Amino acid sequence: MTSPVLSELSRRRLFIDGACGTYLQEKGLAPGRSPETWNSERPEEVLAMHRAYLDAGCDILTANTFGAAGSDDPESAAAAGVRLARRAADEAAPARAAAGKAGPFAALDLGPTGRLLAPMGDLPFEEAVSLYARTVRAGAAAGADLVLIETMGDTGELRAAVLAAKENCDLPVFASVTFDESGRLLTGADPAAVAALLTGLRVDAIGINCSLGPEQLLPIAQKLLACTDLPVLVSPNAGLPRTQGGLVRYDVGPEGFAACGARFAAAGVRLLGGCCGTTPAHIRALIETCRDLPFAAPAPGAAAARPGTVSENADVSAASRGxxxxxxxxxxxxxxxxxxxxxxxxxxxxxxxxxxxxxxxxxxxxxxxxxxxxxxxxxxxxxxxxxxxxxxxxxxxxxxxxxxxxxxxxxxxxxxxxxxxxxxxxxxxxxxxxxxxxxxxxxxxxxxxxxxxxxxxxxxxxxxxxxxxxxxxxxxxxxxxxxxxxxxxxxxxxxxxxxxxxxxxxxxxxxxxxxxxxxxxxxxxxxxxxxxxxxxxxxxxxxxxxxxxxxxxxxxxxxxxxxxxxxxPEMMTAWHAFRTLAGLDDRCAAYIDYCASLPEAVSAAPSSPAAAPSAKASAAGPLTLGAAVQRGLASDAARLCREALDAGEDPLALIDGQLVPALGVVGEGFEKKTVFLPGLLMSAEAAAAAFEEIKQKLLAAGQERAARGRIVLATVRGDIHDIGKNIVKVLLENYGFEVLDLGKDVAPETVSDAVTANGIRLVGLSALMTTTVPSMEATIALLRKTAPDCRVMVGGAVMTQEYADRIGADFYGKDAMASVRYAEQLFSAQE
Amino acid sequence: MSGQSPSPEGFPEAEGGVSAAATAPEDRPVFDAHKSGRAALIREMARYLGMRLPLTSGEEETPAGVPGAPGPEAAEEAASAQTQASSQAAAMTALLEDALDRVTAASDFRSVSGRFELAFLEDGILSLAGTPVRSASLKRNLSGCTEVLFYAATLGAEADRILRRAELSDMALASCLQAAAAAWIEACIEDDMDGLRAGFRKEGLALRPRFSPGYGDLPLEFQRDFFRILRPQRRIGVTLTDACLMVPSKSVTALVGIYPAEPRAEDPQL
CATH class of the missing domain: 3.20.20.20 (Dihydropteroate synthase-like)
Structure with missing residues (x-):
């Protein structure tokens, strides 16, 4: 059984309505107020908008539910919005039927939540799925004919919305994303990546909307059309948004908009509508221009993506792509x-x-x-x-x-x-x-x-x-x-x-x-x-x-x-040689680049491109392991350490005789402000490379390096930037401590559990923002109850000695070295 | 420090804000054409990292970040230690340059701004786009203004990604990328604000310096109102976490006072 909207879409081009926010603001919706509030406060205005778009001739009404999933009450927002669209659509249905058309249809509209998914942001994936799921269930129950996911700028959130729709209703799912003028989503996906993702998830139509005007969207739509056999939807803005005296303007009028619409139709776009800045007049002109243009029947293979219908005549165009x-x-x-x-x-x-x-x-x-x-x-x-x-x-x-x-x-x-x-x-x-x-x-x-x-x-x-x-x-x-x-x-x-x-x-x-x-x-x-x-x-x-x-x-x-x-090297040489001989390497460029990157081509292999000058300037006598660490030459440090180990030197003697003294010199230099943070970290990375060699050696012999102490590190709940904590971790590990890194955005209970389960005596907590200092305070308070003997050191951008005292920390580390010194002092005192 | 997320180790983090119009592509700052230039950006990065680094092009031999070598005269005391010091300085400079190149390549600067009502109510309360705010320092900043511009900008998601990546593979580079991102977004915003100022000047209006949530006594929590009003999520993809952190992290929000320019005054704010 095919849904009415899909069967109508297989027969003719369908038209979606235009902007909602723009329309309601014209009617007096205050900036900063979400359009969904009018579903209950001013339902007559929302209905009037739907009717205006229906009068313009559109087939699909998008309910006023764009922000529902990100609102405090997704169910109510979705239900109220869909009911209004449903009512308007039902009013218009008899006239459409008389004209031999199905519809109009009411779409539950799903926009972004306004939050970014973890790990970049703080919204866990399953929580995003759940917000959309609640919206979808309420919208479907209120009578939606389809789910229209739109204006998505992140593939992660897009997936959350599609999965929620698929798992919580049987309605067709259309999914539309927002590309910028470089043809990428905000988080970087190109049209091919979006098409692969959405085709894999088996949505019913894929599309692009918002951000740009029709002129700029045309080439992007063409790329999308080339990557998929699914129906493609396009809802452009009324031109490129332009700020004038702090106000946003859209310059493309109904005629210009409609003329571009015709070009989309000719390219094979099967659903057309409008986004920001478009009005019922834009949609009316679009429909009048495009209604009678030839409609390309769906590709025979398009059905192949639908469950249960595949097979022998599997889509030829997609198969040829591999x-x-x-x-x-x-x-x-x-x-x-x-x-x-x-x-x-x-x-x-x-x-x-x-x-x-x-x-x-x-x-x-x-x-x-x-x-x-x-x-x-x-x-x-x-x-x-x-x-x-x-x-x-x-x-x-x-x-x-x-x-x-x-x-x-x-x-x-x-x-x-x-x-x-x-x-x-x-x-x-x-x-x-x-x-x-x-x-x-x-x-x-x-x-x-x-x-x-x-x-x-x-x-x-x-x-x-x-x-x-x-x-x-x-x-x-x-x-x-x-x-x-x-x-x-x-x-x-x-x-x-x-x-x-x-x-x-x-x-x-x-x-x-x-x-x-x-x-x-x-x-x-x-x-x-x-x-x-x-x-x-x-x-x-x-x-x-x-x-x-x-x-x-x-x-x-x-x-x-x-x-x-x-x-x-053997495998990669064969790989590049084959590509060159098979005519896949224009002017042998990739092969030549590859050869230039081989170790024998690079006289002294630097730890990073940036460190190359140092390596070349090592004319003053042979490099020792300690000197390599002091100068931050990671690959030299690893090589020298490996050579020393192979020559039978005792791993622990290397640590005590070379690595620790070198780190000591650098650490003191940092404290005296003669070495700066990048230099300190370059040395730390070089020492880490040497330690890794020692670790491998010990592991092969069935041994492990005894740690000086175990320390739990965490960035507190609510805080999602953790470079400070990571810097402290690198240094502590270099100084021989074992670090249990709990990551960022860590709940007080998680810290407490890790401490009690592992008998930890020192915890380091980092907070970046004033707004997350209370989480730090809560974590310390909990630790005082569950692990009264455990010491807590704190640091991070907003932290000061005064703050640290106020929230009951044992130590305030003004920088990463200070944390190392405190750990050394604590563990040597306890030994 | 009550303000916006200064990052660990004291890097100035971006401040926050949002508005309603994405910058058109031709308005995007172009690195090579940037007025502050590469040498100035490298100097800014060194400043953020607490380094003494009086580098300009052609001064590669100046020992930078090396103790007891404050100037060229010290460099003349040629010794093997000196050779090592200057090679280390060169490595450090190369690291800063590399970091700057990576950040500018990964960045996709976007901004959005919106113009809103400003009113001064009784009891020191301000009304911004109809939202009441109590902040003496913001009130001082906006005194004499007739409207307020909400402004937001970001370097985008890819800049965050290269930072995370460097934190795993090269922490020294990560620290320099932080500094480069801070310097770069400031430079981009300054260019952007120049364009905005020019637009307002045509209307006989001028702009106050930027003021971000978290500055002075304006609480960081004002970000919630700011995001509700300007909605930068929609236009430039900047979002706010529960703890009022902005993601992508290299983002800035700011309030900018709009006031009638003095007749014939060149530009009081420049």
Whole structure:
């Protein structure tokens, strides 16, 4: 059963109404008052507005509920607004029916909450979903015909609204976003990323509205049209907003607006309306101009995105594009150019990574991701499965932490469906799911999740009877998986077949079977391919040499994406060489750049580009480890430390003899104001790089460095900026303390629990704003009750000695070094 | 300090505010053409970081951030320590330059402003866009004004993202990015305000200096009213948390008094 609005949309172009806020302000709505207040205070004005737009001929009324989800009472605001639109629409229905048209329709309008999602802002994702869910349930109950999500500037909030609509009603969902003149959302997504996200979530129409005038939106609409087969909606402003003497003006009149509307219609836009500055006159002119223009029937494949209706005639245009995945801001397409998926976020066989997972050191995991991005990875595989770890919770946390700092799309790598769902729900984009296989159990668990949250899926060619020895056997499984995916509405172009790289040391023909399967998947099934190439060399010496040649062979046989180690010079050299020889590297530029970046090309590898001059100027005698730390040369410090350890030096002697004295000199320099904050931090980073080498060495020997003491650090509730706390953390760790970092926006109870559970004797709290000092005070008060022996040091921009005394802190750290000194004094006194 | 979020380690954080018109693209400050210039921005960054850094182009050899080397005369005492000091100074300068480049590349400066009613009520209470406010320092700032401009600006979400990223991978760079962002948004706002002043001057009006929620005795909580009135969320994507922090963090809000300009006075505020 198709909804009336969708069936009408399949027959003709539909028109949406124009601005609401602009209209009501003309009628006397005071600035600073939300338009929703008039649903109860001045309902006759809201009704009059709806009627005016209906008189202009529009098909879809947007209820006056734009700000409902962000208001104090979402239910009442949504219900009151929808009821008025419903009433106006019902009044006009008989006349429309007489003219042979369905409608008009009342849309529950969902705008942004006005808050930014965590981790950038303080609104947790599920709380945003819940605000929209309450709005949707009330709006649907009040008689809405569809849900129109609009003016979204952040892909995270957009997802929250769409999921809430899908989970709480059966109405069609239209989703519209706001691009700026550079063609990006406020948080960075381009039209392709928005299209991938919304197509994956299976909305019924996608669109753009607000921010710009019709002239500026046209090229953006064309990009969107090229990325999707869903109906496209456009509601421009009446021109570019312009401030004149502090007032906003829109310059495009009804005729100009309508003329642009015709160009949108010709480009294939199937829903047209107006946003800020448009009036019933604009909408009337738009409709009169565009009503009788030819209407392009929906593409045959458009239905493919709707559940249950997919299959043989799957959408040709989208399939020819290949699978598209996205992050919060960008897309990666699996097609003609090979894609590099970094495999390093994975604990298998890595002691240091396992330790990080057990210690809940998410930063370590994120750094592994950033290093791979810098090395050229285009997608990051995320595997956090380890016995004894709560994998679903860790997967969600890892996804949130990674997408806060990297624009790369993620590949969620887990065999636990609960971990997959947690990861997919948290992921702001269309993920790559790794993996499904031919087993019933696997397909039943994975495909519903891919159908709900969107995602391309890696399909392993194995099933209940194991891994076939022949390419025929593997192709048969691939076919079975594709058919099954189609029954969930997942098109073939969203499946990437993994023909399984097996150890050639176990079977000398293993590599050939995989390569044959790879080639035939591309030729016979026409879908994409992916391969974890590292496995092939298992059990052999000089593994990277085997891996590099195998990668080349696989790429030549049609591999679309390689899951590999971008930190391996052999693999990366093969990767770049292949791209160059395959004609994918214009004038060999990428290859030449890559070679210039190799260690042998850079005489002294600096810690950062900025530190290069120091490294070059190290003419005055050989560099010692201590000097490298003092001068903040991180990679030199790591190298010298590694060399000393390899030469058999005692790790603890290195710490006491080199690292601690060097840090002491820098710390004193900072206190005497001869070294400044960046210099202090450069030294801290260099020491951290050396400590990391020592940690690895000790770990390999089954030892750990004894900490001088354990300290809990947190930025208090309400405070979401934590650079100050992070600086203190880096220094404390350098000085040999173990830091339990609780992060930012931390509730008093969380601090107290961490302190009592771990027998902590020192807590550091940071507050940036006057408005969050009360949270700090509450945290201290709670700690006094639950852990009376624990000391509390405080710091942060607004903090002063006087403030610290007033809220009962034990110590005020005026800067990061002061905190270190206090910790040293406290723990040495207690020893 | 009761004011807007000064950031840790004493970086001046952006102040806050919002209004109703996004700046048109051609009005965006362009880095190369910026009047305050690169050297001035680097000096501002050094000031925020508490560094003595008398750098201008061509002075790369000046030891910066190095104890006991306040000027060129000290630099002449050539010694191996000196060589090291100056190479460290060069590294520091390179770090500041790199940070500034990253911030300007990641920034997407936007602003919005709106013009609202101003009234002086009894008992020292002001009325801004119909909202009563008690603040002696704001009242002083706005005395003689006839209207008030609500102004908001931001460097955007990407600037925050590169900061978070640097905090994980390179804390020294992170501290310099903080300083660069603070210097850059101030420079962008100054350019922007010049444009606004020119517009008002045509109407015979002039602008007072900016005054942000959290300054003086104007509580930071006034941000809630400010956001309700100007709605910068909608136009430039600046949002307010429950604790009145602005996100993206490199954002500024301000109230700017509008008053009749003296006839023939050039521009009393410049």
């Amino acid at each position: 699978a598209v995945i996205s992050s919060f801001c960008r897309t990666v397409t699996f097609g003609d150019e090979p894609v590099l998926i970094g495999e390093r976020i994975n604990p298998t066989g890595k002691k240091r990574f396992q330790q990080a997972l057990r210690e809940h050191d998410i930063d370590y995991l994120v750094r592994e991701g950033l290093a791979q991005e810098d090395a050229g990875a285009q997608v990051l595989d995320v595997n956090v499965g380890l016995p004894g770890i709560d994998e679903p919770a860790m997967m969600e946390e890892a996804v949130r932490a990674l997408q806060a700092v990297t624009p790369l799309p993620l590949q969620l790598d887990t065999s636990d469906p609960r971990a997959l769902e947690r990861g997919l729900r948290a992921y702001t984009g269309k993920a790559l799911i790794n993996s499904v296989n031919g087993k019933e159990e696997s397909m039943e668990a994975v495909f519903p999740l891919a159908a709900k949250y969107g995602g391309a899926v890696v399909a392993l060619t194995l099933d209940e009877s194991g891994i076939p020895d022949t390419a025929d056997g593997r192709i048969a499984i691939a076919r079975k998986i594709l058919e099954r995916a189609a029954s969930y509405g997942i098109p073939a172009h969203d499946i990437l077949i993994d023909s399984l790289a097996m150890a050639v040391s176990a079977d000398s023909r293993a590599a050939l079977v995989t390569l044959e399967t790879l080639r035939r998947v591309r030729e016979e099934l026409g879908c994409g391919t992916v391969l974890g190439v590292s496995n092939v060399s298992f059990g052999l010496p000089r593994r990277p040499a085997i891996g590099a040649v195998y990668l080349t062979m696989a790429l030549q046989n049609g591999l679309c994406a390689a899951i590999m180690n971008p930190m391996s």
